[in-house]
Structures are given as structure tokens and as C-alpha cells.
Amino acid sequence: MKIQDYALLLKLNEIGTIRATAKTILISQPAVTQRLKYIENYFGEEIFIRTPKRLLLTSSGEMILKHAKEVISKENELKNMLAETSKEVQGTLAIACSSLISQRFLPAILGEYTSKFPNVIIDLVTGISEDIKYNHQDYHVSIIRGKKLKETTCIPLFQDPLYIFDTFPFPKEDIKKRPLISFKSDDSMHELVDNWLYHHSDVIKPQKAITVDQIETCRQFMKQGIGMAVLPESVSGSMKDDYPHLPLMIDGKPVTRSTWVCYQEGVRRLPQVDAFLRILTNQTFLK
Template identity: 55%
Template sequence: MKLEDYELLIHLSTIGTVRGTAKHLYVSQPAITQRLRYIETHFQHPIFVRTSKKLLLTPVGEQVVKHAKEVVERENGLHAHLQSLGDQVSGTLSIGASSVVSQQFLPSLLETYTSLYPDVKIDLVTGLSEDLRNPDQNFHVRLIRGKPMKDGESLHLLSDPLYLYDTKPFSSEKERPLIAFKSDSTFHHLVDEWFLTQSAFKPNKSIQVDQIETCKQFMMKGLGMAVLPKSVASEELHQYPHLPLTLNDQPLTRETWLCFQKNARDLPQVDRFIQLVQEATFM
């Protein structure tokens, strides 16, 4: 068994489908299926039960995947230890970053970081903060929105005020479509809570988009209202009618955090990145 085989089993158990795993690893579905068949032959037991919706671990599969996680963890621990022995800042920096952070702040951060430490390989995954919290994903650092991680250390980076934008004055029409973008439950809870306190608004959640930038573009074309954080729509404050979201006279904000395990700073490449983020100006 190769280390890649154990990593494949972990991906399959986490993602739950061959198709999703193939997309994540940028390989073909037949290649995944063939490798899984070899692994199951090696262990002489089926590891997954195939259903119409997802892969389910068999009792033997649960034991094998548990073993796979231990093997991968030991391997990563060995590499991390060997990297920490040298003075040169090299190795891999694994980052999980929310889409908003990736669009607004991460490009300039990584530009500076890679110019300072060209021997470090960047392993970056972007997406919803809710997905990036998955403990099965072994990121060195996470740049996430909403609430900090429950375990490890968290550094607060930004309180991002929320605004309601529209192309029409808010007093002209009580009922308007609300353009909603895909985000985690904490954000949607904040928005819903605010609208419950606003009798003047009757949002019709008829437009759902996947990306926050798409949401902003739809709003700018007059298709409806949108709740957007200031970090992605600061220029629009001077161009469109807007209202700050407040509850009990306090602004509603979207928090941004840098999260990592305490011992992660023993790795020079991780420690340098955390230092750089701490020195950066957000907003």
C-alpha cells in the first residue's frame, strides 16, 4: 500500500462519492474506481458499500480508514519534524481560506510571502468557511469567516460590517427580491435576524447564487437587494442606496479569523506566514 492509497481512502470517506473525489484530486473516475478495487483486493474485504447517493463505510472499512488516517498523520508528522530541523524556510504551507478572504486579501499576502520565501510550496484550498472547518482536512492554517475554531488558537483579523444594498431607494418599494449567495449558517442567521426586526422590508428570497461576486453584480443590475460585507462592496457605498445592519444599536459584522494548532508554529514556513498575517492591514 502506498501513502497515496491511504490518502485516497480518506478523501473517499470524507467526500462520499467517487465523482466528487475525482474532481477534488483532478483525476478520472475510472482511475479512482480501479485504485479502490486494488485496495479492496489488498485488504480482502469491501471497504465501501455503493449507494445511489454516496459511499458508506463497511465495518472493515471503518477500521481501514482509521488506520489510513494514522498512517498519513505519522507521515506528515515525520515530514514536519524533518523540516523544523533546518534553518532554511522551505517545505509546504497548507492553507484553507474562505472565498472572501481569498478574493480580497490573500493575493497580496501570498505575493509578499512567496517573494520572501520562494522555496515554500503553497497548498491552497478555498471555499466556504463551514467546509474548511472539517477536522479531516489537515491545514496548517485556516483563514475563515464567522466563528473561530473551537480547538487550537485563533487570531482575530477583521470585523467586517454588513450593509443592505439596492439600486432603488429603500422607501420606494416595500417588497423586493433578496439576492442570496451561498454562505455558512451563521451569516444567514444574522441576515434573517435583522430582517425580522425590520417591518418596512419584506424580502422575497427568490434569487440564489453561488458566489458573493455574482450576488453583487446582480444587485448592481437592479435585480434585487443584497446584504454584502463592506470588504467586498466598499466602493458601492458611494454609488448605491445602502443601510448598515444593526441590532440593539450595534453594527452586525462578519468576523475573520486566522486559526491554527499551537504546535504548527514550530514549522518555520507556518510561523513566518502567521507573522505576515499579523502585520498585514485588513480593510
């Protein structure tokens, strides 16, 4: 059995279907099915019961999954111990990063990091901050937006002011009624926007809500005049010269989105993690 086989079992149990798992790990569905069949033949036991909705663990499967978790945990412990004792910065650096940060800032940061430490293997997952928070223990470093992670060390990276944009001007003496375009994000982002709209219901009243999957889609819809959009400065700074906009303010204070880097206690003993955190925290994100 390979370590990848144990990881596959855990992923199948987490996601619940062979098709979705294959899509997530970027290999074909027949390949996943064939590998699962090999693993079940290896143990001589059925691990999952296939149902129309999801895979269900058998009693034997529960024991095998417990063993898989222990094997992967021991493997990671060994890698970490080897990395700690090595004078050279190497090993694996597991990062979970907010999609916005991964698109806007992370490429340059990882470019600098990998040029300095080419022997480090980068294991990167991107997504919504809420999903990252739920699985943060799977990573050395989590870069998240919104509220910081409890029971971890969190370092603030920057505050990202929010603006509302439109292709039509914002009238000073009339109520603005336009569709509001929003992008898929975590609850804390929606709470900030809803709270601001509540405090400004006398001047802005969205006609309807349009929800899209990504922030870039939201931005392009706004540019085409489809509706208003609330965007952080980190992705909209250059737009302020071209489109009508208002800063989100409540009681004279700007409404901002916090960005944090969070990690478990002791993880900085790993040279590859400490080196990444030093580069990350020395960055200037918003000029």
C-alpha cells in the same frame, strides 16, 4: 503503496462516491476507479461495497482505513519534525480559507509569502467557514468568518461592516418591498441578516428570497436590478458611490462580520507556519 493511495482511500470514504471524489481531487473517474482496483488487489481485500447511493466500507476496509489514517498521520509528523529542525523555511503549509478571503485578500498575501519562502509547498483549500471549522484539524491554519473556533488559538484579523444595496433608493417614509438576494454562506451570516431585518421590519420587508451560489453572482444580480443584497464592505466598498445603500445598524452599532485566523497550540513552532502568520497578521485588510 504510495502515500497518495492512502489519501485517496480517506477521501473516497469521506465523500462517499467515486464520481464526486474524482471531481473533488480533479482527476478522471476512470483513473480513480483504476487506482482503487489496484489498492484492493494490493491488499487482496475488497475495501468498499459499491451501492447506488454511496460506497460502504467492508470490515477489511475499516482496518485498512485505520491504517491509512495512521500512515498519513506519521508522514505529517515526520514532515513537521523535519521542518522544525531545519534552519531554512520549507515544508508544507496547509491552509483552509474562507472563499471570500481567498478571493479578495489571499492572492496578494500568498504572493508575498512565496516570494520570500519559495521552498514552501502551499496546500490550500477554500470554502464555507462552517465546512472549514468541521475539518480544521486537517490544516495548519484556518482563516474563517463568523464565530471563532473553540479550543484553538484565534487572532482577530478585521471586522467587516455589512451594507444592504439596491438599484432603487431606500425611502425614508415608506416600507421598501423588494426581493432579497442572498449568497451561499454559513449560518452566522444569515443570522446577522435575519436579525437586522427583524429589527427593521417596519421599513424593509423582502418580497421573496433569491439564493445564489457565490457572492459575486449575488452582487451582479443586484446590479441588474433583480433585488436587494446584503454585502460586506470587503467586496462592496467601491459600489457605495454608484448604488443606493444603507449600513446595517442595530441600536446605533454597526453589524459586522468577524474574520479570524485560527490554529492549534504548538503549530507555530513550524517555521513555515510562523512566517505565514506573521505576514498575515501584519496586513491591513480594510482601509
